[in-house]
Amino acid sequence: MTITCVDDLQRLARRRVPRMFYDYADSGSWTETTYHANETDLAAIRFRQKVMVDMSNRQLGTTMLGESLAMPVAIAPTGLAGMQHADGEILAARAAERFGIPYTLSTMSICSIEDVAAHTSRPIWFQLYVMKDKDYIARLIDRARAAGCSALVLTADLQIMGQRHKDVINGLSVPPKPTLPTIANLATKWRWGLGMLRTKRRTFGNIAGHVDDATNLESLAAWTASQFDTSLSWDDIKWIKDRWGGKLIIKGIMEPEDARSAVDAGADAIIVSNHGGRQLDGALSSIQALPGIVAAVGDRVEVHMDGGIRSGQDVLKAIALGARGVYIGRAYLYGLGAKGEEGVSECLEIIRKELDTTLALCGLRDIQDVTSDILVPGTYPE
Ligand SMILES: Cc1cc2nc3c(=O)[nH]c(=O)nc-3n(C[C@H](O)[C@H](O)[C@H](O)COP(=O)(O)O)c2cc1C
Numbered sequence: 001m002t003i004t005c006v007d008d009l010q011r012l013a014r015r016r017v018p019r020m021f022y023d024y025a026d027s028g029s030w031t032e033t034t035y036h037a038n039e040t041d042l043a044a045i046r047f048r049q050k051v052m053v054d055m056s057n058r059q060l061g062t063t064m065l066g067e068s069l070a071m072p073v074a075i076a077p078t079g080l081a082g083m084q085h086a087d088g089e090i091l092a093a094r095a096a097e098r099f100g101i102p103y104t105l106s107t108m109s110i111c112s113i114e115d116v117a118a119h120t121s122r123p124i125w126f127q128l129y130v131m132k133d134k135d136y137i138a139r140l141i142d143r144a145r146a147a148g149c150s151a152l153v154l155t156a157d158l159q160i161m162g163q164r165h166k167d168v169i170n171g172l173s174v175p176p177k178p179t180l181p182t183i184a185n186l187a188t189k190w191r192w193g194l195g196m197l198r199t200k201r202r203t204f205g206n207i208a209g210h211v212d213d214a215t216n217l218e219s220l221a222a223w224t225a226s227q228f229d230t231s232l233s234w235d236d237i238k239w240i241k242d243r244w245g246g247k248l249i250i251k252g253i254m255e256p257e258d259a260r261s262a263v264d265a266g267a268d269a270i271i272v273s274n275h276g277g278r279q280l281d282g283a284l285s286s287i288q289a290l291p292g293i294v295a296a297v298g299d300r301v302e303v304h305m306d307g308g309i310r311s312g313q314d315v316l317k318a319i320a321l322g323a324r325g326v327y328i329g330r331a332y333l334y335g336l337g338a339k340g341e342e343g344v345s346e347c348l349e350i351i352r353k354e355l356d357t358t359l360a361l362c363g364l365r366d367i368q369d370v371t372s373d374i375l376v377p378g379t380y381p382e
């Protein structure tokens, strides 16, 4: 199959990944209104075409939190990536390293922090879910530091889980429970199955010994409900920041007031994010929320964004509206599910090429020069 864009990788992933894990990625909560709005609101923004300007020697390089990046894109933390493809977290982290962008490992990954760090030389970023057991969280933070992680991404928007109907229908579990429909579906995914037979990494690597039973959705959901700290507040950031002692990013900010609180609490960067439309259905799209948050705190910290980024054009639109950089979730997962490490590399190269071409056609040579001037007024949120 010829791959020209991220949508092609998605089509291939749909064919190759067992339904329960493909759907886990390609779904949002409830009516999926916010999930789809993330993409459609980006698509509605228009560029201003510029001609007869020197567009030679273009450059896409930038920094996020002082780290050099080949382009303003990082890999978002995604739980269960090792179920999209055997050893998925290691493969994706290696592709990100080769490309020159940061990889963020989820607390809910299949490969452990130590395992991913052992297979890469660029420091990875670690995403933290705050659970009730503070000793356990402290140990996780210590493990991330010992493994050389260079930033801690604290996710603030999933202290309780949004309802994802496809996961309920599919009976999502880790590894898949051998029910009749699951076995019938798995029988058609031989490539995925061979990979899983070869690897030893088939359950949650970071929380091994902490999760009792992940073999059905009810126990996974019950586990999340019983472990995650629903009383998490801004006051908790201090001890987490002190324990970590490095760069702290707070993820899941959609309101200017929350952005100010995050900065006051000590965040070095924030991520404008609605968790890819997987949490509060009916929330604004990320690109709609971005300008207000940049106006509120953009002079104090770096503002990052995720949600709906499927192309280099989407990246450019977010940068034009004030994001320092963006994260990709599903786009890279589709590459991973389609072709493993090679698919993630292809995804990154597709996005780089689209970003580079669009920058040139907007009449610019350097990503650092991008402002909202490249967008058609009235088509973008202000
Ligand atoms: C399958 C999947 C799993 C995710 N798991 C996590 C997670 O473990 N931690 C987290 O902070 N965000 C998680 N997210 C949210 C992403 O980090 C990110 O916010 C979102 O994917 C961005 O939207 P996009 O997929 O449209 O790029 C997950 C998203 C997906 C699609």
Ligand SMILES: CCCCCCC(=O)C(=O)O
Pocket (backbone or CB within 6 Å): 078, 079, 108, 158, 220, 224, 275, 278
């Ligand atoms: C089924 C347990 C998943 C934990 C949360 C991972 C996540 O952030 C997401 O699915 O979204």
